[in-house]
Amino acid sequence: MRRVIFNQKGGVGKSTITCNLAAISAVEGLRTLVIDLDIQGNATQYLLGNKISDANKTIALFFKDTLSLGLFGGQTVGLSSLVHETPFPNLYVIGSHPELEPLQSRLESRHKIFKLREALDQLTGFDAIYIDTPPILNFYSQSALIAADKCLIPFDCDAFARDALFSLMQALAEVKADHNEKLEIEGIVVNQFQRQANLPTQLVEELLREGHRVLESKISPSVKVRESHSHSQPLVHYAPTHKLTDEFRALHAEITAK
Numbered sequence: 001m002r003r004v005i006f007n008q009k010g011g012v013g014k015s016t017i018t019c020n021l022a023a024i025s026a027v028e029g030l031r032t033l034v035i036d037l038d039i040q041g042n043a044t045q046y047l048l049g050n051k052i053s054d055a056n057k058t059i060a061l062f063f064k065d066t067l068s069l070g071l072f073g074g075q076t077v078g079l080s081s082l083v084h085e086t087p088f089p090n091l092y093v094i095g096s097h098p099e100l101e102p103l104q105s106r107l108e109s110r111h112k113i114f115k116l117r118e119a120l121d122q123l124t125g126f127d128a129i130y131i132d133t134p135p136i137l138n139f140y141s142q143s144a145l146i147a148a149d150k151c152l153i154p155f156d157c158d159a160f161a162r163d164a165l166f167s168l169m170q171a172l173a174e175v176k177a178d179h180n181e182k183l184e185i186e187g188i189v190v191n192q193f194q195r196q197a198n199l200p201t202q203l204v205e206e207l208l209r210e211g212h213r214v215l216e217s218k219i220s221p222s223v224k225v226r227e228s229h230s231h232s233q234p235l236v237h238y239a240p241t242h243k244l245t246d247e248f249r250a251l252h253a254e255i256t257a258k
Contacts, residue, residue, distance in 0.1 A: 001127075001128050001129070001149055001150065002120060002129040002131065002147060002148045002149045002150070003021075003128075003129070003130050003131065003148060003149070003150045003151070003152060003186070003255075004130075004131040004133060004141075004144040004145055004147075004148035004150070004151050004152070005017055005018045005021075005130065005131070005132055005133065005151075005152045005153075005154060006133045006141055006144065006145065006151055006152075006153065006172075007135060007153055007154050007155070007161075007168060008135060008136055008137055008164060008167070008168050008171070009135060009156075009158075009160065009161050009164050009168075010135035011135075011156065012135075012154040012155065012156040012161060012191060013154045013156060013189075013191040013192070013219070014038070014132055014133065014135065014154050015036075015038065015042040015043040015046060015132050016046075016191075016225055016229075017152065017154050017189055017191065017219070018034060018043055018130050018131075018132040019034060019043050019046045019047055019130075019132075019234050020234045020235050020236065020248045021130060021248065021251065021252050021255075022034045022047075022091060022128070022130040022234075023047075023088060023091055023234030023235075023236045023237065024234075024236050024248055024249055024252040025090075025127075025128045025130075025252065025256075026088060026089065026090035026091035027088075027090075027236050028252075029090065030090065030127035030128045031090050031092075031125060031126050031127050031128075032090055032091050032092065032126065032127065032128045032129070032130070033083065033092045033093070033094065033126045033128070033129045033130070034047060034091070034092070034093045034094070034129075034130050034131075034132065035059060035079075035093075035094045035129065035130070035131045035132070035144075036059065036093065036094065036095050036096035036132050037059065037096060037100070037131060037132060037133050037134065037140040037141065037143070037144055038096055038132050038133060038134045038135075038140075039096060039097075039098055039100045039101050039134060039140075040096070040134075041095065041096040041097065041098075042132075043093070043096070043132040044058075044093060044095035044096050045232065046228075046229060046232060046234070047086045047088075047091065047093045047232070047234070048084060048086060048093060048095065048232070049087075049232035050232075051095070051096075051097075052084070052095040052096075052097060055097045055099040057082060057084070057095070058082060058094070058095045058096060058097040058099075059082060059094050059095065059096060059097070059100070060096075060097040060099040060100050060103065061077055061082060062077050062078075062079060062082060062094075062115075062116075062119065063100065063103050063107055063112070063115070064099075064103060065077035066107070066110075066112045066115045067103075067106055067107065067110060067112070078119065078122065078123070079094060079119045079120065079122075079123045080123060080124075080125070082094045082095075088234070088237060092126070100140065104138065104139050104140070107139050108139050112139075112143075113139065113142055113143055113146060113179070114143075114146060114179075115143070116143040116144065116146070116147045117143070117146050117147035117180075120147050131144040131147070131148060137171050142175060142179075145172070145175045145179075145180060145183060146175065146179045146180045146183075147180075148180070148183060149182065149183070149184065150183070150184045150185075150186040150255075151172060151183060151184070151185050151186060152186050152187065152188075152189050152255070153168065153185070153187070153188045153189065154188075154189050154191050155188045155189065155190050155191060155207075156191045156192045157190060157191070157192050157193055157194070157199065157200035157203055157204070158192075159199075159203070162203050162206070162207075165207075165212075169185075169212075172185060185213060186213070186215075186255060187213040187214065187215040187255070188207060188212055188213060188214045188215060189215055189217075189218075189219065189251065190204055190214060190215070190218040190219065191218075191219045192219070192220075192221045193218040193219060193220055193221075194220070194221060195218075195220070204218075215251065215254055215255070216254060217247060217250040217251035217253075217254045218247065219244070219247050219248065219251065220243065220244060220247060222242075222243075222244045224238070224239050224242055224244050225244065227239075235248060236248070236249070
């Protein structure tokens with residue numbers, strides 16, 4: 001199963017949700033891979049403890065190699081050669097790199113938008129794949145949506161995020177109609193949800209009235225998230241008995257029960 005975590009708004013918790021769901025998947029015995037397509041590389045740092053300095057050991061090399069097909073006659077870099085072990089059993093990552101930024105315009109002009117899907121179709125040995133994306137509908141996020149089976153949408157209970165949701169849903173519908181008819185909008189993950197506050201409850205009720213798929217499991221705000229970032233340990237390892245970890249476990253159970 002390939003899941004992409006995507007929202008065009010920044011700061012909604014994409015990398016945190018990606019890494020914590022993947023870590024729980026790995027703890028439950030599934031061989032799990034995270035692919036970091038966000039140039040910021042937050043998921044890479046969260047899982048490895050640092051960003052990868054050598055672009056030739058990241059997803060950047062894969063995309064660079066797709067540009068050489070016409071010159072050398074065949075793609076030589078498979079995704080399996082770019083996989084890094086994390087300190088956590090069953091959990092692996094293909095890291096991001098800033099070199100993705102200058103590659104983007106060349107990849108777009110050469111119509112390489114389907115190359116990630118093709119490469120993932122050839123990749124074996126993983127039970128679950130989670131793809132972290134940049135907070136914009138660019139070449140990399142579109143590549144991820146085309147390659148994925150399901151899409152999770154983080155929503156941070158903010159009025160601006162609410163206003164941007166319509167254009168986001170339109171963009172996802174276009175990708176589904178034009179490039180990936182099997183893509184399923186799995187649901188909206190409500191993040192930073194304060195149960196005692198009026199605005200978050202009101203926003204969630206509005207989403208439900210409008211017919212959006214809002215997942216029942218919601219993620220509360222907590223300083224434990226920042227602490228886990230600084231220790232480069234997903235919550236299931238950093239604070240296994242914490243309430244927030246239980247919320248991520250519930251979210252993982254909800255999406256994998258379908």
